[in-house]
Amino acid sequence: MATQREHRVQEGARDVETEQRSSVAYLTAAEAAREGMRQIADFTGRSPEGVTSIEPAENGWFLEVEVLEDKHIPSSSDILGLYEVVLDQEGALESYRRIRRYARGRTIGNGD
Numbered sequence: 001m002a003t004q005r006e007h008r009v010q011e012g013a014r015d016v017e018t019e020q021r022s023s024v025a026y027l028t029a030a031e032a033a034r035e036g037m038r039q040i041a042d043f044t045g046r047s048p049e050g051v052t053s054i055e056p057a058e059n060g061w062f063l064e065v066e067v068l069e070d071k072h073i074p075s076s077s078d079i080l081g082l083y084e085v086v087l088d089q090e091g092a093l094e095s096y097r098r099i100r101r102y103a104r105g106r107t108i109g110n111g112d
Contacts, residue, residue, distance in 0.1 A: 026089045029054050032061040035091040040065050040083055043096060049080065060088040069101060078104040 027035065037048040049066040056062075063085040070079035082100040087093060 027061065027087070027091050029056075029061070032087055032091065033063065036061070036063040036065055036085040036087055036093075039087075039093045040067060040085060040096060043093070044083075046081075052082065057086060060086065060090075060094065062086055064099075067098075076103075076105050080104055 033051040033054050036054075037051060040046075040048050044067060047068045049068055051063055052066050053064045054061060065083045065085055067081045067083055068078060069081045072078050080102055081098045082102075083096050083098050085093070085096045
């Protein structure tokens with residue numbers, strides 16, 4: 001049988017655990033977008049052009065980031081890559097992969 005002191009210590013430990021869980025800083029969509037672009041640049045060594053889509057995922061964020069893969073003159077000949085990026089709730093990179101390459105200005109539709 002737990003003493004009153006042991007009971008208070010257990011309650012205090014639960015309070016600290018709850019406070020720690022609630023103090024985790026979850027990213028906003030804007031923060032996730034910036035973090036996703038930064039991490040793609042770090043991993044690929046290429047310049048991100050922008051985030052084309054972002055949506056909350058089960059435990060973080062799912063983004064699509066457009067990256068300049070091959071720079072040409074004129075710039076309308078540049079080759080871009082579209083990357084899927086998954087970040088956890090704190091902004092750590094969980095995965096990424098290139099899903100498409102295309103010339104700048106080329107329209108990407110459902111059938112492409």
